[in-house]
Amino acid sequence: MARPSYDVIVVGAGLHGLSCALNLAREGLKVVALDKDHPGRHASGVNAGGVRRLGRHEAELPLTMAALEIWHRIEQEVGDSCGFVACDQIKVAESGSEADTLQARLLRLRELGYDHEQWIDADELRRRVPAIAPHCVGAVLCAGDGSANPFRTVMAYRRAALSAGVEIRENCPALALSPAGSGWRVDTPQGPLDGGAVMNCAGTWGNTIARALGEPVPVTPAALMLMITERLAPFLKPVLGAAGRTLSFKQFDNGTLLIGGGHRGTAEPECNRSRVKMVGLSISAQTVGALFPQLADVRVVRSWAGLEGMMPDDIPVIGPSSRADGIYHAFGFCGHGFQLAPITGRIMADLLVRGHSGLPIEAFRIDRFAAADMAAMDTPEQRISA
Amino acid sequence: MVDPVPLLIMGSGPAGLAAAQEAVRAGVGALLLDEQPTGGGQIYRALGEATGERQKTLGTDYAAGAPLLTVLSAQCLDHQPGATVWEVSPDGTVYYTRQGQARAVSAEQVILCSGAMERPMPFPGWTLPGVMTCGAAQILLKGAGVFPASGAVLAGSGPLLLLLAKQLIGARARLAAVVDTTPADNYRGALKYLPGALRTPGYLLKGLSMIRTLSASGVPWYRGASGLEAIGDDAVAGLRFKVRGRQHEVACSNLFLHQGVVPNVQLSRSLGLEHHWDGLQRCWRPILDGWGASALERIAVAGDAGGIMGARAAEAHGRLAALGALNRIGVLSETERDRRAAGARAVYRREILPRPFLDRLYRPHPDYLQPADDTIVCRCEEVTAGQIRKYVELGCLGPNQTKAFGRSGMGPCQGRVCGLTVSEIIAQARGVPLEQVGYYRIRPPIKPVTLGELATLEQPEDA
Ligand SMILES: Cc1cc2nc3c(=O)[nH]c(=O)nc-3n(C[C@H](O)[C@H](O)[C@H](O)COP(=O)(O)OP(=O)(O)OC[C@H]3O[C@@H](n4cnc5c(N)ncnc54)[C@H](O)[C@@H]3O)c2cc1C
Ligand SMILES: Cc1cc2nc3c(=O)[nH]c(=O)nc-3n(C[C@H](O)[C@H](O)[C@H](O)COP(=O)(O)OP(=O)(O)OC[C@H]3O[C@@H](n4cnc5c(N)ncnc54)[C@H](O)[C@@H]3O)c2cc1C
Numbered sequence: 147m148a149r150p151s152y153d154v155i156v157v158g159a160g161l162h163g164l165s166c167a168l169n170l171a172r173e174g175l176k177v178v179a180l181d182k183d184h185p186g187r188h189a190s191g192v193n194a195g196g197v198r199r200l201g202r203h204e205a206e207l208p209l210t211m212a213a214l215e216i217w218h219r220i221e222q223e224v225g226d227s228c229g230f231v232a233c234d235q236i237k238v239a240e241s242g243s244e245a246d247t248l249q250a251r252l253l254r255l256r257e258l259g260y261d262h263e264q265w266i267d268a269d270e271l272r273r274r275v276p277a278i279a280p281h282c283v284g285a286v287l288c289a290g291d292g293s294a295n296p297f298r299t300v301m302a303y304r305r306a307a308l309s310a311g312v313e314i315r316e317n318c319p320a321l322a323l324s325p326a327g328s329g330w331r332v333d334t335p336q337g338p339l340d341g342g343a344v345m346n347c348a349g350t351w352g353n354t355i356a357r358a359l360g361e362p363v364p365v366t367p368a369a370l371m372l373m374i375t376e377r378l379a380p381f382l383k384p385v386l387g388a389a390g391r392t393l394s395f396k397q398f399d400n401g402t403l404l405i406g407g408g409h410r411g412t413a414e415p416e417c418n419r420s421r422v423k424m425v426g427l428s429i430s431a432q433t434v435g436a437l438f439p440q441l442a443d444v445r446v447v448r449s450w451a452g453l454e455g456m457m458p459d460d461i462p463v464i465g466p467s468s469r470a471d472g473i474y475h476a477f478g479f480c481g482h483g484f485q486l487a488p489i490t491g492r493i494m495a496d497l498l499v500r501g502h503s504g505l506p507i508e509a510f511r512i513d514r515f516a517a518a519d520m521a522a523m524d525t526p527e528q529r530i531s532a
Numbered sequence: 533m534v535d536p537v538p539l540l541i542m543g544s545g546p547a548g549l550a551a552a553q554e555a556v557r558a559g560v561g562a563l564l565l566d567e568q569p570t571g572g573g574q575i576y577r578a579l580g581e582a583t584g585e586r587q588k589t590l591g592t593d594y595a596a597g598a599p600l601l602t603v604l605s606a607q608c609l610d611h612q613p614g615a616t617v618w619e620v621s622p623d624g625t626v627y628y629t630r631q632g633q634a635r636a637v638s639a640e641q642v643i644l645c646s647g648a649m650e651r652p653m654p655f656p657g658w659t660l661p662g663v664m665t666c667g668a669a670q671i672l673l674k675g676a677g678v679f680p681a682s683g684a685v686l687a688g689s690g691p692l693l694l695l696l697a698k699q700l701i702g703a704r705a706r707l708a709a710v711v712d713t714t715p716a717d718n719y720r721g722a723l724k725y726l727p728g729a730l731r732t733p734g735y736l737l738k739g740l741s742m743i744r745t746l747s748a749s750g751v752p753w754y755r756g757a758s759g760l761e762a763i764g765d766d767a768v769a770g771l772r773f774k775v776r777g778r779q780h781e782v783a784c785s786n787l788f789l790h791q792g793v794v795p796n797v798q799l800s801r802s803l804g805l806e807h808h809w810d811g812l813q814r815c816w817r818p819i820l821d822g823w824g825a826s827a828l829e830r831i832a833v834a835g836d837a838g839g840i841m842g843a844r845a846a847e848a849h850g851r852l853a854a855l856g857a858l859n860r861i862g863v864l865s866e867t868e869r870d871r872r873a874a875g876a877r878a879v880y881r882r883e884i885l886p887r888p889f890l891d892r893l894y895r896p897h898p899d900y901l902q903p904a905d906d907t908i909v910c911r912c913e914e915v916t917a918g919q920i921r922k923y924v925e926l927g928c929l930g931p932n933q934t935k936a937f938g939r940s941g942m943g944p945c946q947g948r949v950c951g952l953t954v955s956e957i958i959a960q961a962r963g964v965p966l967e968q969v970g971y972y973r974i975r976p977p978i979k980p981v982t983l984g985e986l987a988t989l990e991q992p993e994d995a
Contacts, residue, residue, distance in 0.1 A: 431983045434983055442984030
């Protein structure tokens with residue numbers, strides 16, 4: 147029996163994998179997307195849904211701008227609103243020195259030719275967020291960002307990919323990769339799959355493939371945590387962050403509050419799970435208490451953690467393999483890949499079909515890490531098991 | 533973080549109290565947490581404070597808890613009432629709130645004795661104000677001595693329905709009706725379990741006595757009722773139902789519902805323990821060994837939280853779990869553990885004999901496991917049975933995916949109320965066994981904790 151063969155095998159059907167698969171199929175290619183679990187089981191389905199350009203790494207600026215454009219017409223892109231609503235993103239300064247840091251960044255952005263981030267003073271901040279604690283001195287505002295519903299977004303991408311002809315295989319881990327003819331063979335429990343090209347969109351597990359190709363990167367798994375409260379009367383329109391503390395804070399239309407921060411839970415990617423650590427959530431609760439003391443009696447109803455791949459320079463790997471033809475990587479999105487997903491798929495399709503992307507992706511090269519970084523990664527506690 | 537304790541017992545019902553007794557007897561300083569202001573659990577709730585009059589109303593089974601409650605004054609037991617546990621992590625750290633302060637205690641062994649909860653009974657109108665569970669009504673009766681003097685209807689099935697009827701009649705409440713939904717063929721189905729049940733006849737005798745009280749009281753008692761519908765605009769005003777094809781309607785100002793109890797598995801679920809589906813009781817129970825020990829070496833589960841067994845079996849089970857835990861922390865040798873366990877093991881075996889008969893007899897009416905399309909199933913987010921069936925048509929495979937289609941199970945109760953019903957509906961709509969459909973993934977906190985309380989959690993040095 148002839149083995150099914152594909153133009154492209156996408157490994158990992160999170161949002162980046164689905165977005166790649168969708169864009170490739172729209173180029174007329176025959177695509178299969180595999181997931182060891184199911185689409186949205188990991189970071190893509192459980193994140194905060196922040197569609198944020200605010201505070202992005204310089205290297206990500208062109209990508210985040212291009213992604214936002216797609217977000218604003220996401221319904222045309224994937225046939226569903228994905229729950230996207232445009233709103234301001236705000237990062238508050240609680241002291242003069244925090245304000246200085248934020249303003250220095252604004253200057254730098256101006257030099258680079260960007261003006262999407264704006265300074266607002268204490269009065270303007272209070273006009274936009276009347277409930278904010280009085281000690282806040284000002285903030286950076288990014289108008290026209292927004293937020294979306296992560297799981298709904300995954301489902302929309304999944305449906306769009308299916309109707310563009312992508313085959314999605316769930317509970318189908320890629321176990322091994324080997325050259326086959328002019329392309330690649332991916333072994334799975336459902337049998338071997340042959341493809342002309344392979345896209346590594348395995349998120350936290352991205353190194354599994356990179357290592358197999360002899361180009362591992364220092365990606366470490368992190369369990370990022372979120373919590374949700376009971377419903378409150380509407381009091382907060384923008385999505386809020388803070389300059390001096392890790393916080394992401396927003397109120398949904400249904401009144402519930404979503405609270406996140408950089409505090410991490412327990413990551414166990416080898417067991418496919420993560421768990422919250424209450425001490426970290428307690429710090430987030432303290433942060434909220436400092437900025438909105440009136441929320442002390444609000445009940446937290448649910449918390450969870452999701453696995454994300456973090457990189458030492460806080461930006462993902464995007465681009466072709468440095469070792470092997472026909473392999474492309476897009477993983478390790480460092481806690482801010484949700485917003486970028488619509489554009490990553492576009493970039494990857496361009497790389498494969500046209501050999502280059504119109505967007506600058508040099509900074510995301512897989513071979514950008516020095517030997518020293520790699521040595522550090524080889525300490526046992528940072529190693530992820532393949 | 534408070535110093536580690538050797539043994540932490542969560543829940544001060546019969547299981548937790550008996551576990552505490554074994555710890556005291558072994559000279560181990562255990563920590564006993566319960567969110568209620570007084571010990572006793574569901575059955576012996578507020579017994580320590582109850583007047584002679586109230587004890588008389590509530591019956592001899594209630595008063596029988598007194599010897600068990602004496603452990604609460606034991607020197608070496610640290611009893612903390614009013615402590616709401618909202619997270620237990622697999623390493624044995626227990627998080628709780630008491631007097632507005634969040635705390636974390638790590639324990640060498642944790643015994644979860646969180647008891648049972650009532651199985652929800654969804655039908656049109658069940659969310660109207662004035663409708664509550666029999667258990668909630670009984671809590672008012674036990675705790676505050678409060679009950680409606682007249683105009684209450686009790687509907688559903690199970691021992692607690694009859695017990696509450698008897699207790700209310702004893703308190704001289706004038707009940708408007710008792711509407712029993714136990715299907716007629718349950719009696720036939722239960723027959724084959726009768727011989728087993730007769731080996732511990734106490735339960736059946738008690739049941740007969742409740743039935744006699746109810747018959748003699750003159751309260752209208754409808755049997756084999758189905759098609760329930762609570763009516764009323766702002767609050768419940770009456771109950772409609774059918775008996776053998778005939779439509780009835782009874783006016784009421786309070787409607788108390790009950791269709792059995794199921795293990796409270798929120799904690800064992802959030803710990804990620806494996807559960808198996810108990811087809812006879814139609815509920816999930818965590819997988820445990822003969823000492824109530826789970827697959828996690830620091831966590832055991834005892835009493836109704838591990839499977840519905842009733843108060844006396846729960847007491848024996850609590851003892852077994854404590855003895856197992858005391859052995860695991862090296863306080864009791866295996867021989868000593870087994871010696872002390874012999875009595876409790878015999879009680880446990882004897883007391884669970886009537887279970888299959890009771891479980892089969894009071895198996896819920898299919899109407900309330902598979903509610904009609906327009907019935908609200910998830911109360912927090914107001915999701916109907918019909919919506920869940922729609923999700924299945926759209927490709928929803930299990931309870932966790934319903935969250936992608938709507939918001940069932942995402943409210944403050946985290947699916948505690950709708951979880952079983954949602955699984956039942958999906959299983960039937962997909963035409964697969966319920967085991968295959970599974971249950972909600974439960975995320976901490978399993979009880980709401982406020983931001984202010986959470987912020988007070990003491991940080992361990994290494995955080
Ligand atoms: C709690 C949390 C909050 C966040 N908040 C935001 C936010 O507000 N805004 C924002 O922009 N970003 C946010 N992020 C980041 C964002 O969610 C991620 O960057 C993004 O979802 C990554 O998508 P992905 O497809 O790369 O990874 P994933 O969603 O993890 O998908 C990777 C998939 O690959 C599969 N896989 C792995 N190995 C294999 C294999 N060998 N074979 C087959 N399949 C495999 C996995 O099962 C998985 O489904 C947040 C992340 C978390 C965890
Ligand atoms: C509403 C109701 C009423 C009942 N009434 C009777 C009756 O009158 N007669 C009878 O024979 N049987 C009755 N039963 C059955 C009875 O519950 C059991 O037979 C018996 O009480 C089981 O004992 P247990 O120790 O396993 O659990 P329980 O007695 O239920 O004790 C569990 C204890 O755990 C505590 N707890 C639970 N969760 C938490 C938390 N997160 N934090 C802190 N504490 C927590 C509870 O406050 C409770 O005190 C009733 C059951 C229910 C659900």
